[in-house]
Amino acid sequence: xxxxxxxxxxxxxxxxxxxxxxxxxxxxxxxxxxxxxxxxxxxxxxxxxxxxxxxxxxxxxxxxxxxxxxxxxxxxxxxxxxxxxxxxxxxxxxxxxxxxxxxxxxxxxxxxxxxxxxxxxxxxxxxxxxxxxxxxxxxxxxxxxxxxxxxxxxx
Numbered sequence: 501x502x503x504x505x506x507x508x509x510x511x512x513x514x515x516x517x518x519x520x521x522x523x524x525x526x527x528x529x530x531x532x533x534x535x536x537x538x539x540x541x542x543x544x545x546x547x548x549x550x551x552x553x554x555x556x557x558x559x560x561x562x563x564x565x566x567x568x569x570x571x572x573x574x575x576x577x578x579x580x581x582x583x584x585x586x587x588x589x590x591x592x593x594x595x596x597x598x599x600x601x602x603x604x605x606x607x608x609x610x611x612x613x614x615x616x617x618x619x620x621x622x623x624x625x626x627x628x629x630x631x632x633x634x635x636x637x638x639x640x641x642x643x644x645x646x647x648x649x650x651x652x653x654x655x
Contacts, residue, residue: 510581518583518650521545528650531558536577559590563597576600591628607641614648615655
């Protein structure tokens with residue numbers, strides 16, 4: 501699957517947000533939402549540790565902020581970029597928000613290998629999103645070597 505230059509740029513921004521999350525004492529995950537016109541609507545990092553909120557994943561933080569800024573019916577033309585494949589909780593939040601497209605860097609399987617983390621739900625974002633009644637386009641994994649770097653030495 502070929503990655504468009506624009507998608508690569510936004511994915512690299514999600515990786516920068518993951519690094520920032522790590523630097524501020526959180527798990528290294530980042531996400532952003534981009535409108536159909538290429539405008540960044542909102543950016544977020546993981547806040548699970550600093551906010552003491554198990555749902556403070558970067559993608560959920562983006563969805564929460566986006567829903568306060570954009571009418572839910574307007575999110576279909578937006579793309580959510582994530583440094584790592586969205587977990588089932590995040591995929592469900594993406595679905596319920598109405599966002600129409602997801603592009604992610606590090607795949608869940610590679611993340612488990614890199615991080616050595618076993619405590620994960622074995623359900624891909626594609627599987628979760630495919631169970632809905634509307635189509636959400638999913639693209640990824642992309643830039644996995646770059647995406648794995650942000651996790652180096654963390655877990």
